[in-house]
Amino acid sequence: MNEHESSSALLKAAGLRATQPRLRVLSILEDSTYPLSVADIASMLKRPSVDQVTVYRTLETFVQAGIVQHLELHQGRSYFELATREHHHHLVCRSCGRVEDVEGCEMDSMEKKVVKKSKHFSTVSSHALEFFGDCKTCVQTR
């Protein structure tokens, strides 16, 4: 089974039609080593192009199906990456936007403390954590 066939199977297993736009978006996400914005993905989809609206809808569909994770890294823009990875966070360059994975989350104990101390909440179901800095390239250029 080649990769096209397996992607197709993945979509069908999720109850989704294996359409051209979906297969191509999935392939782009599989090839990327960092989270991508909708604009990133749309700009990689040429010949034939895929409408940006279709990219939005495809990603939303993938999120609902649990195939993709939606991230809010900075300034109100949405980023997406495959959900097949272990829970992790990101390190973002304030200057160029470069994103690097941060493995190893140690928030479990803190979440418990948060619940214990909270007045208005009895459960904490998730958290968002990003680190910010300037990447070596940007530090050098300055």
Add this chain to the structure above:
Amino acid sequence: MNEHESSSALLKAAGLRATQPRLRVLSILEDSTYPLSVADIASMLKRPSVDQVTVYRTLETFVQAGIVQHLELHQGRSYFELATREHHHHLVCRSCGRVEDVEGCEMDSMEKKVVKKSKHFSTVSSHALEFFGDCKTCVQTR
């Protein structure tokens, strides 16, 4: 020195003119126990009203002056709170948007680990951390 005078002095110390809109926005932030959105603040400014654009510019000015902190709690909306507080994080209700402070940040050691493991970054200057859950009121209502 009453509170109006001290607010006025605070602004002047930052090299800012103590205008009516600025004094009123500052007072609203001082009175709030949780971060406020621009819409929140604008809706509290009646008789006479203050244009939403002015609220945006005032908050941006305050952020530059280090008086106010800009938070991105969840997609598409900016929140602001006084920067005079100790570093802390927030617990946000996914259902109604209620926000509660979370005191006690334990990220220092994790930031060091992140830097040590990073390939492309040599410093981490800050982090954003929010916890999400459903507040007791929303859990009950469901």
Add this chain to the structure above:
DNA sequence: TAGCACTTGCAAACGGTTTGCAAGTGCTAT
């Protein structure tokens, strides 16, 4: 291979935020 439901493209709407510009106001120097 035909038919239908699901999916896509296009245009337009949306909502938070930013910008341009003329009118207004706080501050400083008289």
Add this chain to the structure above:
DNA sequence: ATAGCACTTGCAAACCGTTTGCAAGTGCTA
């Protein structure tokens, strides 16, 4: 106290990422 200027404000409109409506297109099933 007042005049003058720079800074600030209000209003209208632009901006930009995202969402929605609808007709045309396409994957899947029978």
